[in-house]
Amino acid sequence: MKLTERKITTELRKHGYKLTPQRQAVIDTIVASQDLLTPARVYEKVSREHPDIGLVTVYRTLELLSRLGLICELHSGGTCPTYTASNPEHHHHLICSGCGKVVDFTGHNLAPLENRLARESGFRIQNHVLEFIGVCSACQETK
Amino acid sequence: MKLTERKITTELRKHGYKLTPQRQAVIDTIVASQDLLTPARVYEKVSREHPDIGLVTVYRTLELLSRLGLICELHSGGTCPTYTASNPEHHHHLICSGCGKVVDFTGHNLAPLENRLARESGFRIQNHVLEFIGVCSACQETK
DNA sequence: CTGCTAATTGATAATCGTTTTCAGTTGGAC
DNA sequence: GTCCAACTGAAAACGATTATCAATTAGCAG
Structure with missing residues (x-):
């Protein structure tokens, strides 16, 4: 919301x-x-x-x-x-450390983890960042 | 490794x-x-x-x-x-947007998601960042 | 080993995003 | 309307990063 x-x-x-x-x-x-x-x-x-x-x-x-x-x-x-x-509306990122290309992805539900953390830490959690860093197929071929 | x-x-x-x-x-x-x-x-x-x-x-x-x-x-x-x-060795962060305090946490396994993404995107995934952003209990009380 | 060449280096300057400073302005309580 | 702390914009300061360039060097050919 x-x-x-x-x-x-x-x-x-x-x-x-x-x-x-x-x-x-x-x-x-x-x-x-x-x-x-x-x-x-x-x-x-x-x-x-x-x-x-x-x-x-x-x-x-x-x-x-x-x-x-x-x-x-x-x-x-x-x-x-x-x-x-x-x-x-949330989406996450897959980032190429070679060329900087960013691919969006969705479909992973972090709500259970978020609830657990909020309970344990006392934080009011507003958002999160989930990024995967790697090398895209194009950059894997480049020297 | x-x-x-x-x-x-x-x-x-x-x-x-x-x-x-x-x-x-x-x-x-x-x-x-x-x-x-x-x-x-x-x-x-x-x-x-x-x-x-x-x-x-x-x-x-x-x-x-x-x-x-x-x-x-x-x-x-x-x-x-x-x-x-x-x-x-990986750990994740819970960050207060008020005072900048950082709390580490562990215990969430992202390997299945990582494997799925690697398969679908062709990336060689090396690492990830998982951060939750929120307001810590102290900052919730402050004006 | 010696010489060659493109890659690499360090110093300096330039650049970028962000923060500080400060004198002038203004929202909103009275 | 009056007042004052909060707020504003411009300019300068700042810290991290990048570009420039002449001098050096790794690694290969002979």
């Missing part, structure tokens, strides 16, 4: 943070997107509607939302972190 | 790469370590024995070994990638 914009703004208020137009814009963008977004990509999308928002503010907002657990920060292979609203 | 230094040097030769003392040193360091190492950490360790090796060379060697599939590059939460010899 994706977080709604409403839920997020309520959470912000509850923790004493102000609800600025800039934050609204970043939240809208994250919630509306199906993809994992890098900070630069969020900035690009936000800028279309709000040209005078600063990249710095995007970084700050992402950091805040992530800290409050309203969005998730993931590190999937590339050099930049990516963000997504909590509990998105 | 960890890769031996011998196996790695043989692979290098096979692909037409030269076996320099600098590469030897980096390989030794990676193979000898149980931990995930950042490039900076590899450089630090290598420098003890070989003070005149350059950080740039460490980066290049890590990139080469990773491309050949002899070591794995992982992205576990932090800002830097980390490297490890293929198929190390």
